Amino acid sequence: xxxxxxVPAILPALVAAFLILTLRHHLVRQRIVSVTATLLLxxxxxxxxxxxxxxxxxxxxxxxxxxxxxxxxxxDRLSATMLLLTAVLALVVVIFVIDRWDTRGRxxxxxxxxxxxxxxxxxxxxxxxxxFVFFEVMLIASYxxxxxxxxxxxxxxxxxYVAINLxxxxxxxxxxxLIYAVTGTLNLADLALxxxxxxxxxxxxxxxxxxxxxxxxxxxxALVPLHWWLPATYSTTSAPAAALFxxxxxxxxxxxxRVFGLVFGADAGPLAMAAAPIxxxxxxxxxxxxxxxxxxxxxxxxxxxxxxxxxxxxLxxxxxLFDQAGVTAALYYLVHSTLAGAALFLLAGLIAExxxxxxxxxxxxxxxxxxxxxxSMFFAAAVAMVGLPPLAGFLGKVMILQAVAASSWWPAVWxxxxxxxxxxxxxxxxxxxxxxxxxxxxxxxxxPVSPARLPTAAVxxxxxxAAAWTVGAGPLARxxxxxxxxxxxxxxxxxxxxxxxxxxxxx
Amino acid sequence: MELLVASAIGFMTAASVYLxxxxxxxxxxxxxxxxxxxxxxxLFAMGxxxxxxxxxxxxxxxxxxxxxxxxLVLTAIVISFxxxxxxxxxxxxxxxxxxxxxxxxxxxxxxxxxxxxxxQARPHAQS
Numbered sequence: 110x111x112x113x114x115x116v117p118a119i120l121p122a123l124v125a126a127f128l129i130l131t132l133r134h135h136l137v138r139q140r141i142v143s144v145t146a147t148l149l150l151x152x153x154x155x156x157x158x159x160x161x162x163x164x165x166x167x168x169x170x171x172x173x174x175x176x177x178x179x180x181x182x183x184x185d186r187l188s189a190t191m192l193l194l195t196a197v198l199a200l201v202v203v204i205f206v207i208d209r210w211d212t213r214g215r216x217x218x219x220x221x222x223x224x225x226x227x228x229x230x231x232x233x234x235x236x237x238x239x240x241f242v243f244f245e246v247m248l249i250a251s252y253x254x255x256x257x258x259x260x261x262x263x264x265x266x267x268x269x270y271v272a273i274n275l276x277x278x279x280x281x282x283x284x285x286x287l288i289y290a291v292t293g294t295l296n297l298a299d300l301a302l303x304x305x306x307x308x309x310x311x312x313x314x315x316x317x318x319x320x321x322x323x324x325x326x327x328x329x330x331a332l333v334p335l336h337w338w339l340p341a342t343y344s345t346t347s348a349p350a351a352a353l354f355x356x357x358x359x360x361x362x363x364x365x366x367r368v369f370g371l372v373f374g375a376d377a378g379p380l381a382m383a384a385a386p387i388x389x390x391x392x393x394x395x396x397x398x399x400x401x402x403x404x405x406x407x408x409x410x411x412x413x414x415x416x417x418x419x420x421x422x423x424l425x426x427x428x429x430l431f432d433q434a435g436v437t438a439a440l441y442y443l444v445h446s447t448l449a450g451a452a453l454f455l456l457a458g459l460i461a462e463x464x465x466x467x468x469x470x471x472x473x474x475x476x477x478x479x480x481x482x483x484x485s486m487f488f489a490a491a492v493a494m495v496g497l498p499p500l501a502g503f504l505g506k507v508m509i510l511q512a513v514a515a516s517s518w519w520p521a522v523w524x525x526x527x528x529x530x531x532x533x534x535x536x537x538x539x540x541x542x543x544x545x546x547x548x549x550x551x552x553x554x555x556x557p558v559s560p561a562r563l564p565t566a567a568v569x570x571x572x573x574x575a576a577a578w579t580v581g582a583g584p585l586a587r588x589x590x591x592x593x594x595x596x597x598x599x600x601x602x603x604x605x606x607x608x609x610x611x612x613x614x615x616x
Numbered sequence: 617m618e619l620l621v622a623s624a625i626g627f628m629t630a631a632s633v634y635l636x637x638x639x640x641x642x643x644x645x646x647x648x649x650x651x652x653x654x655x656x657x658x659l660f661a662m663g664x665x666x667x668x669x670x671x672x673x674x675x676x677x678x679x680x681x682x683x684x685x686x687x688l689v690l691t692a693i694v695i696s697f698x699x700x701x702x703x704x705x706x707x708x709x710x711x712x713x714x715x716x717x718x719x720x721x722x723x724x725x726x727x728x729x730x731x732x733x734x735x736q737a738r739p740h741a742q743s
Binding site for chain 1 (some may be wrong): 634636644645648651652654655657658661662663684685688691692695696698699700703706707709710713714721
């Protein structure tokens, strides 16, 4: 067995424990360890990605217990892509934060590493209950990160965030219980085998379980009408935490794709495509709601939060097709929107810091120092987020529009995607012109804020990656296309986890 | 027994849904706790309700009870216990910092008027 597969989960766990046990009071050393660990994680994720794109999924059996009785981790193209994206985002966030953002509260790096543990685990796990456990690890760390720095508004929003996620966890357990009661297994590969053969008497219960599960993932992915926690949470938390949370909504999308592409996918017999009839219309409404919220935003971070909702809507439209072209487009757009959204949140933090009293409210305020660089980066991030040419958001949307052309939903999807692009352009143009053009002359005696190099470099790195994602679109789309094919193929997944004999039986 | 367990889960869930929808943090916390109890019993029942049966393989066993849901419930109890502790602290900090235990985000405006009407003294942490 290849033991590198478990490293993305083990490494952050050990580092977090090490940090809290030995380096609790040494912020500088914490930073050194945290950055080193994140670099290592990036190297491991890149290695795993290189391994995964060469071929078949690989299962890692913990304790060498045979599946489906033991716990398995599964590395395939999809999970390797998500791991690599997480590691890249983590590196950017940690570079951003070591300037001085981590001094605003305690234990940032510890919570950060635990959060990485949860996210990586959720991408790797091969069974439903461990997905629940890793979701919880991820959420517990995110509660800490979300509240990092404190403040009344953040505490109020934090309570809502924790409460909604506790309800979601309860629903997750109910769903897991229902699915287990009917099938007697929680291993994803084993479920993919057993779900098509469930007796008619159990089908109603199983479908209830599947849809409850969908509800839970929809809460994570901020699908309308379960999106309302997101703007409050993301706009009140600190900029680096919000940037890292960009990947958490994607965990929801990943879980939808994994569970409803594999277990309740096209081959699931009477339960085939359990989520598809709900997902696509809900995603359309999500995109609409996000762009309308974006136009009405009062602060830059609120604007970024609504942009995230809109991008999740776009992403889930493509996921909702559950076909090869749709998933390819979704993956291409997913990576891009994660990078662009994170850049936007980090920029909102930088801009708020420079503007002093007026923070990131969209009102005219004294001009800020270093405006040219910040404003051009904001322009690039806005172009990326809206999906205007030349950046990858545009290519992603075109791919989605092409993928949807075969579906009967295409007129609605085209109208909504194109219409909301206009709305979002409007929202971003209004925000940008208020922030950078409608500025009042600087107040006399106002001290210029020293430009923060590292955070600016972190944002620049994100924008550079987004640009690189555009330049490499052709080869990347081919890789992602193979990824999509593999993600929707349950036979290769079952072969990897349960062996070729079981896969033959399920064919 | 089935009826008893099912109605217990049902009543707890119904009460918890009502409490979670209330506008004050304490009621929400009680609701979430009740919900986690209901879920635990529910998960337990998903392995089928059996009495006096062995969960592990023993010679001369008449039948077995499913051990897996019990392991799942154990994990779920640990997680929900920790989460309840966290949300209690969070609610308390929120109350001390804003002087209101309302769960809505615009509580700062609401509590100004309500505290005057009810003549409440604000906690010391506010000032």
